[in-house]
Amino acid sequence: MVSGRTTGSASRMRPVARQPVSEQVAERLREFIDENGLQAGDKLMTERELAAELGVGRSSVREAITALRARGLVEVRHGEGIYLLERSTDLISSLAQELVGTHVDHPYIWETRQAIEVQCARLAATRATTEDLALVAAALDQMAAEVDAGEAALEGDRAFHFGVVQASHNPILIQLVAGIRESFDKTSETSLTRAGQPARSLAEHRGIFEAIAAGDPALAAGRMLAHLVGTTDDLLPGH
């Protein structure tokens, strides 16, 4: 391997930028949407109009639309037209959902969820409004009622975690958790169906709530972490 002296190793030519028509169309569409400030629900031009306007075939337009649809940017209604969706709202959660789906049963996901929810608790302690706190408190009451009834308290648990996450007022974290939880609920009932677990969880939830209400970020984060780690370890006796 002599590495040659053909052109000199420094500053080789930059590859030509070739780009398929369909991708160019997709870019133009995104530009168009941004520039004209189109809102969610607005109707785009028809495929035939787009093809004529851009001077390309209808198949290319359709491929571009397909790509945008797969990315959650637009919605296509047969016989009606193409409509805009609000960006990113569902995309992050759907991506997170898929992610969980491909890694179920790995502790990796629990660790990821721990990372996010702990941060949510921390942020909630500094940002929670009185409405947020009221919602979380209501979730605690609901959970208490479920525990008294001898149930698994799934609804109350869900409501509590949702409330805390919501109180972080960080849309990214909210979407992330939404996707992860939805996927969890869909795939497995790995929840707290263990004797005594609901009551224990309820007590821990109360502790987290108090820390948030008291505006103590470190304490809230610490308790949330302990709560999640505890339930996780119970679920994974090995490891």
Next chain:
Amino acid sequence: MVSGRTTGSASRMRPVARQPVSEQVAERLREFIDENGLQAGDKLMTERELAAELGVGRSSVREAITALRARGLVEVRHGEGIYLLERSTDLISSLAQELVGTHVDHPYIWETRQAIEVQCARLAATRATTEDLALVAAALDQMAAEVDAGEAALEGDRAFHFGVVQASHNPILIQLVAGIRESFDKTSETSLTRAGQPARSLAEHRGIFEAIAAGDPALAAGRMLAHLVGTTDDLLPGH
């Protein structure tokens, strides 16, 4: 609004499940990939073969492929064929890309990154191997050299954070951070180009490293959090 008594409000008929051919094709492909255990890099059938095999037109196959490509499942090489990508890896990076892309410049992303890197530091404290520690130590040396030379220490900073994340041995978190950082670097140069910042960061990095080396998860997490919050607040004087 009387809500009618046309059919009785209970148990109305379930809508017919209509599904476009192209989506069915996409599903079949995913099934095929899963069932046959295809690996990343494997070559799929050609578009014409797929169309013949599934009894559909080539356009439908192409739309399905376009959707899969937009979701990062396959890679299409003009003149060669269709190849599989590693599913989870690319999924995570596209997730990260989406996170950054939709919320650039918002503190939301920093908060998300804080969540992840703090967890990485915590995990690293219990899992870091001697090799991991050596890499992080090397990053500290590199950063010290850069600081001495009066540079911004970008490389050393990057290497340090990468090393810590790597030491968490959690592929999801690793990919997530990698994707976020990459998108960051691509979009903005919001780095630590402030007087005195590199030296301060270096000191904080040393503290984090010591906590990890000592096997103290809580301390490592706490110091990482303080480090990230500090630099973030500097970058966002408002807020």
Next chain:
DNA sequence: TATGGTCTGGTGGTCAGACCACCTGACCAC
């Protein structure tokens, strides 16, 4: 021997035109 040209087969990329499936609205018969 090796470099570069040429050809060939197979691949994805694009196009045009034709249908089909579906939705909407208008109109009409009862």
Next chain:
DNA sequence: GTGGTCAGGTGGTCTGACCACCAGACCATA
């Protein structure tokens, strides 16, 4: 007011053709 019919416009699909591109085989020349 109900339901039927129709027409127009929309996306959904198929087909066949051609183009752009890549890999490999082959060959001519130095």
